[in-house]
Amino acid sequence: MPSAKSPLTSNPLAIIAPGGRIGILGGGQLGRMLATAAAELGLSCHIYCPDEEAPAADVAAAATRAAYDDAEALARFADSVDVVTYEFENVPAETARILGEHAPVRPGALALATAQDRSVEKNFLASHGIPTAPFADVDDEASLEAAVARIGTPAILKTRRFGYDGKGQAKIANPAEAHAAFGSIGHQSAILEGFVPFEREISVIVARGLDGKTAAYDPVENVHKHHILDRTFAPATLASALAGEARAIAAKIVDELDYVGVMGVEMFLLPEGASPRILVNEVAPRVHNSGHWTQDACAISQFEQHIRAVCGWPLGDPKRHSDAVMTNLIGDDANDWQSLAGEPGLAIHLYGKAEARPGRKMGHVTRLYPLGTLPPDAVR
Amino acid sequence: MPSAKSPLTSNPLAIIAPGGRIGILGGGQLGRMLATAAAELGLSCHIYCPDEEAPAADVAAAATRAAYDDAEALARFADSVDVVTYEFENVPAETARILGEHAPVRPGALALATAQDRSVEKNFLASHGIPTAPFADVDDEASLEAAVARIGTPAILKTRRFGYDGKGQAKIANPAEAHAAFGSIGHQSAILEGFVPFEREISVIVARGLDGKTAAYDPVENVHKHHILDRTFAPATLASALAGEARAIAAKIVDELDYVGVMGVEMFLLPEGASPRILVNEVAPRVHNSGHWTQDACAISQFEQHIRAVCGWPLGDPKRHSDAVMTNLIGDDANDWQSLAGEPGLAIHLYGKAEARPGRKMGHVTRLYPLGTLPPDAVR
Structure with a gap:
């Protein structure tokens, strides 16, 4: 069972054998449960996160506390592992790029770019014939008005980036509420999503x-x-x-x-x-x-x-x-x-x-x- | 969820709540699987073992590399945890005693003393009416001869202490082999166990x-x-x-x-x-x-x-x-x-x-x- 890091990462498609080390961005519960699962397979983990409290670090062989834009720390971290993965989708593209120069990053950049932006995500799905709720991009008051006209109400305005657990969203029950809703999400780039009467x-x-x-x-x-x-x-x-x-x-x-x-x-x-x-x-x-x-x-x-x-x-x-x-x-x-x-x-x-x-x-x-x-x- | 160590150990019967820390003697696979199980319950672990390679340490919040007779390291270790447990039965009695002055040790000294010595174990079982193979103590050539006469052959000579996975055992097919068998286990204190034709x-x-x-x-x-x-x-x-x-x-x-x-x-x-x-x-x-x-x-x-x-x-x-x-x-x-x-x-x-x-x-x-x-x- 090779435990070497070097021979494996020289080929980005290489398999990580037991004894290998996985780098995980993020120190929360998902990273923690990934780390214990890795341990069951004879693999060890290195957690990278900026937070002092990192539940994942308690079950990992190594931990780095540094910012996600600390290029030097990212490079050192990626050099110490055989593959990098993450527990959250908002990994900055530049972070992933730096890491990728030192170790394979899985899932890859395309997945991150697609999942981080609701407009990109919805357009990706539509382009492959996968049904979604009707949607329209909103960048300013003019496109907001056009979107409301096209999608109708009720509808939901969602920031394109960094929304989760209902954050960055505002409901628009009728066209008159559109302006206030856009203000409530800080006039960030958004999509307007048609209300879907799902079961x-x-x-x-x-x-x-x-x-x-x-x-x-x-x-x-x-x-x-x-x-x-x-x-x-x-x-x-x-x-x-x-x-x-x-x-x-x-x-x-x-x-x-x-x-x-x-x-x-x-x-x-x-x-x-x-x-x-x-x-x-x-x-x-x-x-x-x-x-x-x-x-x-x-x-x-x-x-x-x-x-x-x-x-x-x-x-x-x-x-x-x-x-x-x-x-x-x-x-x-x-x-x-x-x-x-x-x-x-x-x-x-x-x-x-x-x-x-x-x-x-x-x-x-x-x-x-x-x-x-x-x-x-x-x-x- | 209290994570405090002090209020808990002041009462040896106290419950260790989530956030508490468990000390584990031994750094092998059993300690490793105990540590990941503890993590699932919101508890963290501190591994104590003398070996440099300790699979359990890779999934523990803390690790101490020290000998089992290092009284100072044992005391520091036990002071840092809410309870001490172990992954192997041959924990020296003195080690358990030192640890017990600083934290509850579970299972306790009686279990260790009973399981570490085949004669004590067999006598314990017999005294509670729990059937075992027939057995007799062997300490020297005279008691060996008496044991063979009483138990008969075939029989198995087993060292009283530190036997596992078939180590410290010798089969005696007939009385003439008894002397050589005793020699093969280094004339250690032993028990002679009657052969049981188990299914x-x-x-x-x-x-x-x-x-x-x-x-x-x-x-x-x-x-x-x-x-x-x-x-x-x-x-x-x-x-x-x-x-x-x-x-x-x-x-x-x-x-x-x-x-x-x-x-x-x-x-x-x-x-x-x-x-x-x-x-x-x-x-x-x-x-x-x-x-x-x-x-x-x-x-x-x-x-x-x-x-x-x-x-x-x-x-x-x-x-x-x-x-x-x-x-x-x-x-x-x-x-x-x-x-x-x-x-x-x-x-x-x-x-x-x-x-x-x-x-x-x-x-x-x-x-x-x-x-x-x-x-x-x-x-x-």
Whole structure:
């Protein structure tokens, strides 16, 4: 088992063998769960993040605390690892470029550029015939007015960049609200998205390997609370043709991006009779909160799957052995750890964060059920 | 979530809340898997071991490289953690005593003293009515001769202390071989154990919490190769009354030892008609190789169960969601990682050890099967 860094990175397509080291940008819970998954495969991790509190660093062989624009620290970091990946999609392009001169960065620049900008993302999807909500670019008052005229209301104005968990969004119920909505997001470049009367939100966690093979977990249903994911039901209650369509859409996206790694694809399911029934809402070029259930309900978790992909290993089998309901522990929810830990059939995951601020993701729990027995009353 | 060390250790029965730190003696694969399990619960670890190569240190927040008799380093280590546990049973009594002055040590001194000495262990079991193979103490040529006369041959001479994986053992086929056998184990204090014509080797992974509650996983069947565990079949094919008896024996042992943590209890299953059918072979006061399958076939692994126990958390549900066959990767076996990783339904675990020496445990794989479908041809 070679543990050498040098022979591997000389070829950007090389496989990272056991003993190799993975660099992870970001020190939060996703990096932490990636690091423990890597450890199970005999790999070690080096965490790079600017924050003093970095839950991922507690389970990593090395950690660098530096800014994402510190070119020297980035180069040293990338030189010390066999491959670089990340736990968040807003990695600056310049950061990725510097890292890429020293080690392969997976997923690559195209995935980052596409996922960081809602307009680029939507145009990418449309250009490949993947249905989305109707959208129009908004850069100023004139294009705002044109967009409202074309898309109609109700509609949602979303900043092109750096939006997440409902941040950087404003609803426009009627044309008269457009001006104020644009002000509320600071007149940033945005897209106006037509309101879609969806029935449910579903998502697919898909992976693509270095060899181009893809593997998609079963579609799941997501329920949000205050714009933050609250619960994921695995699997989503879907006719098998629709489930197959959702998986195929996700696979098409990673194929078209020549993607390497795990991606979360969020979708809207429209009511029966609509055509198409499935629209893509957005993609996350990383492991995704709606895939946490895979840790407990599958032999191969999304975290291990991502590590396998970015290291050039064969993808794992995404089969479920159990049904599952994942519930996020937000803020004070985590204070119930003791009673949750005592609940039979429940797996508890805590992220090692010191302070339970409101809205902060502190952990999650997964309730397991035998295959095919997800209780209907658990849904919604 | 208090992360404080001081308020917790002032009371040796205190519960270690998320944010707390666990000290682990030993830096091998068991410590490594304990550390990643602790991380999932929001706890961090400090590894203490003398070896430069310590796979566990790569997934721990802190590591101390020092000898097990370095009183000063031990005290500093124990002062920095909320509880101390260990991955190997041969922790010197003096080491445990020093640590115990600074932090609770779990499992406790009684478990260590019992498991470290085959004579103490066998007498402990016998005194609680738990069947074992017949045995007699051997300290010199005279007691050897008396033991052979009482136990008969064939029999096995085993050093009282520090034996594992078949080391420190010598078979005595007939009385004439006794003298040479005693020489081959260096005339160390030993026990002579009567040969037991067992049908199969089984084991039970049992846990006992700080609250005295116990939880036992289903008994499994173990197959050895060259005196090292080769495969574990979960569950063992056993009538349910026998499986219940095996679990009850394991629970009685941890109860009688006032034990806290996970214990591996190795047993011999005698052929139908024998009474009793189950003898206890030996106990390991730690997580155990024959429990590795729990990582993939149960919601709560033996590693998480041990962390829960030593931290005073409620024990997890030991229920299986799948049947499983665990196979150790010894030495060069691990070179097949790439084809193993590509096998559907297989979970691969590698320990991050640099050198694949013959006989060295490098990893393991678990093949999963739906409940009740363990293929009969997989057994033995």
